[in-house]
Amino acid sequence: MIKPEIASRQPLWLLAELTYKCPLQCPYCSNPLDFAGAGAELTTQEWIDVFTQAREMGAAQLGFSGGEPLVRQDLTELIAAARDLGYYTNLITSGLGLNAERMADFRQAGLDHIQISFQASDEEVNNMLAGSAKAFEQKLKMAREVKAQGYPMVLNFVTHRHNIDRIDRIIELCIELEADYVELATCQYYGWAFENRAALLPTRAQLEKAEAITQEYRQRLQAAGNPLKLIFVTPDYYEERPKKCMNGWGEIFLTVTPDGTALPCHSARMLPIEFPNVKTMSLEEIWQTSPGFNYFRGDAWMPEPCRSCDEKEQDLGGCRCQAFMLTGDMHATDPVCSKSPEHHRILAARQEAELAEEREMTYRNERNSRIFCRG
Ligand code: FES
Secondary structure: OOOHHHHOOOOOEEEEEOOOOOOOOOOOOOOOOOHHHOOOOOOHHHHHHHHHHHHHOOOOEEEEEOOOHHHOOOHHHHHHHHHHHOOEEEEEEOOOOOOHHHHHHHHHHOOOEEEEEEOOOOHHHHHHHHOOOOHHHHHHHHHHHHHHOOOOEEEEEEEOOOOHHHHHHHHHHHHHOOOOEEEEEEOOOOHHHHHOHHHHOOOHHHHHHHHHHHHHHHHHHHHOOOOOEEEEEOOHHHOOOOOOHHHOOOOOEEEEOOOOEEEOOOOHHHOOOOOOEOOOOOHHHHHHHOHHHHOOOOOOOOOOOOOOOOOHHHHOOOOHHHHHHHHOOOOOOOOOOOOOOOOHHHHHHHHHHHOOOOOOOOOOOHHHHHHHHOO
């Protein structure tokens, strides 16, 4: 018998990472470093089974992500199945592999929303970061097509020390493209971004300037009656309290990776926890009773200083993946918290960002990933 408080939890948000294949090589990709060692991708029917089960459990929003989800040739079929099940669907894409006809097919299949990610506002930096000479032009073309086909235009710019000083040009580009929503999301340091953190983390001064410029633009846009919404996301490396990651472990968020591994967040695969696979267990069982999804539910797992902290309900001790990456202990208080005995690690990262040194980046590609597979 399931306890009532457990039964009331629903995986409202399903993230379907359809594939780890991607034509780009972004050095801040949140995919696991050893993605090249993942098992075979789920088939079309296996994905549809996952969507069906999650919908029966109350999932309402379905994100198609990757890698690059456009690599999957069955994407239109998956969108149609999701629409038939009643999901609100969102395609999170680089735009590479998209064209007007395919976009129209997605529209007809019932796709609600397309988010195109850019690396920078100018061709050279964008293509350098993407590791592709034709990425920028294609993205512009597809962003315009998104608008032409009547989707809301949602753009995502991942900002970091190489492009954050050009935030005004990024915003100007968004205005020119007539975007509706723009996420100016400072890199979150997971996966490849963590590996490249020293080369990517902006300084506090860079961040503050970018935020002030964004605020000026907001005021100008409002005065001009432009509905463009600018969402500025800061990295938690400059906070004193950690975020309530995923709104709590196994509370509303469910990720299924290309090979069917089910995770409570997109990064948990790196943790020393055995996570279940949708090929061998029902989603209901995975969500309700699997040890992986229950591991950090509640607060019984919390060590000090979280356990006796009067703010523990607000942040639940922060991000488990971040605690693991920074300390090697997934139970530790997230070092972002100034009460953490490991907070000096965050201070050291901030200090490192102040050094204006050029650093090599490890690009996210199959060849580099194989190196991480070997450990
Ligand atoms: Fe995994 Fe925060 S990203 S718990």
